[in-house]
Amino acid sequence: MPLPAVTAVLLGLAGLIIGSFLAAVSVRLPREEDVVAGRSRCMSCRQPLKPWQMVPVFSWLILRGRCGQCGAGISGRYILIELAAGGVGVWGALNGQSWLMIGATALLGWQLLLIAIIDAENFWLPDVLTMPLIGTGLIASGLLAGGLPWNQIVGAVAGFGLLWLLAWLYRRVRGREGLGGGDPILFGATGAWVGWTGLPSVLLWASVVGLSLVLARLLLRHSVRGADRMPFGTFLAIGAWLTWLYGPLGL
Known part of the structure; x- marks a missing residue:
């Protein structure tokens, strides 16, 4: 395989492009807009963006964070998401000794990044993001293991079942929702990547x-109350990423 530095640069650049897409999805998906065919537009004047205005990172810097048509300010979240996705690509390149491991790490990181952003901003874990994470986890684990990934299969079932049971018990005892409906699915998806042995570490990190x-x-x-909402899915995503990178704590 190529030198790690070359791989890191290539995946970092790919991450910037993917990050631009993730930033758009994170805005369109909660608004139920088309995330694939819809054209990128200024959020203020609604004018379509020109190709040179959509170059990751560089367009934002050249335009000084403003729309090229109306001059309205463009949120810095876009460049931060692009840089984060680029960082995930570099991290993936430096974290694996094979193309398969590098690709799996980058794919997991990009999926978790989008999930974490949407939950942090909207307190929402859409099935369209969490369910595919189960599939990619089992496929990647199977390819890496060279066979049926029983550890990850058990992890997916156990992860979903554990948080679903906790949510059910909380609802019965307190009479209100304590976990969102997407949290058990996300935890199950986490188990599909890190296996049942990694689930305690994911919860600890979260x-x-x-x-x-x-x-x-x-x-x-700032005031903190027991009824305050917390983006637990974001915390789980961070825990899953750290557990994937560094393995289950204590093992």
Whole structure:
């Protein structure tokens, strides 16, 4: 295979392009707009963007974060998502010794990035994103294992069943929803990637991230209440990514 530096550059550039698509999907999907055929438009004047205005990162910098037609400001979230996706590509290139492992890592990272963004901004885990994550996880795990990935198959079933049971118990005891309907599916999808042995680590990482967010809000003197909504899917996505990269804690 090519030198790691060459692979990292190529996947990093591919990540910037994919990140531009992910940024568009993260806006269109919650609005139920066409995520494939719909043309990219300015959110203010609704004018279609020209090809040179859609070059990842560089167009935003050249235009200084403003629309080329009406001059309205363009959110910095777009360039941040593109850079994050580019970083995932580089990370994937440096994290594997084979094309298969590199591709699997990058694919997982890009899927988790989109899921994390949408849940963080909308408190929503759409099935159209979480269900395919199960399929890609089982396929990637099977190819890497060279056979049926029993660890991941059990992980998918156990992950979904565990959070579904916790959500059911919480609803029975407290009389209200404690977890969104997409969380069990996402946790099951996580198990399809990291296996049942990685599920405790995913939950631990997710809990650490969630507690860190609560602590940060307290340090900034923001109020924290038990009824506050938290994007648990985002925390699970971070936990899944770290567990995939570094393996189950303690093993």
